């Protein structure tokens with residue numbers, strides 16, 4: 001039973017999101033004179049770095065899902081509600097959720113990020129994201145279902161669409177995933193699908209920049225590309241996906257790839273409930289905070305993790321420049 005503001009002995013800290021950020025905040029408040037209320041749309045934490053292993057069937061989904069109530073069972077000031085947070089009302093200090101309203105004294109927005117399709121509705125409609133366990137399971141069943149479909153097609157032209165796999169985005173997600181699908185081609189195909197030839201299966205990695213893993217050192221980028229190519233991945237650089245209608249991908253260089261499977265790892269954007277001043281939303285849909293993670297015009301409200309753009313003395317100029325260009329393109 002949750003008490004009202006006037007009945008509570010200690011202030012209530014609501015944390016929106018049981019990802020890495022939200023969990024850490026809730027843990028650090030153990031033994032403090034506060035009530036912690038964690039709200040997440042799922043009652044489990046998703047260990048995102050291992051999503052690609054679920055997507056390729058090397059790990060079961062329950063290996064990367066950790067029940068939130070169990071994680072905090074020894075923390076007496078901890079409460080949990082499974083709900084979608086819809087809106088934050090900073091004036092009344094209430095969050096509106098799919099299961100009712102909860103008032104707060106302090107609020108931490110740790111709602112993370114979701115796939116960014118950069119406004120391309122068709123690509124969003126037909127391609128597969130990789131941000132949740134459900135999406136990872138979808139990828140796994142899509143890959144296997146398409147191989148099953150390929151088995152039923154008699155001629156190579158008909159099989160092509162079911163045996164081409166396109167991964168978009170050469171960051172860590174795209175690199176890991178394309179490599180893992182190529183391993184299916186190398187090691188599993190012959191054993192599990194003797195009717196299919198590994199030479200007919202193609203894994204493409206499409207990246208808009210001139211290198212994969214662009215955020216890492218030049219050597220890492222070069223090595224990653226070489227390893228992928230050794231595995232058989234066709235790495236296409238300096239190219240973006242222009243269109244996808246569920247059957248054929250059209251690239252910015254005009255090339256087309258017939259495929260039933262496009263996996264989107266080309267970008268993320270912050271996700272958060274309504275109630276945040278739009279002027280504070282920065283590049284990548286991230287909420288601007290000060291160096292203490294406090295949302296600039298919301299006293300007692302903080303944003304952390306993937307949803308936050310924290311401004312410090314060091315990065316203030318860069319953030320200001322990026323938001324100007326962001327406002328121009330939004």
Ligand SMILES: Cc1cc2nc3c(=O)[nH]c(=O)nc-3n(C[C@H](O)[C@H](O)[C@H](O)COP(=O)(O)OP(=O)(O)OC[C@H]3O[C@@H](n4cnc5c(N)ncnc54)[C@H](O)[C@@H]3O)c2cc1C
Nearest residue numbers: 017018019020021040041048049084085111112113305306
């Ligand atoms: C495939 C993949 C691989 C990755 N690999 C690495 C890696 O190797 N190393 C690394 O450092 N990082 C990695 N990352 C990034 C890392 O996982 C994120 O930076 C991290 O999860 C961000 O933590 P967070 O707490 O900000 O958000 P998240 O972990 O995304 O958690 C946000 C939580 O908020 C909940 N939520 C969101 N909106 C609402 C709402 N309105 N109502 C209720 N609940 C809501 C969500 O259900 C979720 O549980 C990877 C990410 C992906 C997708």
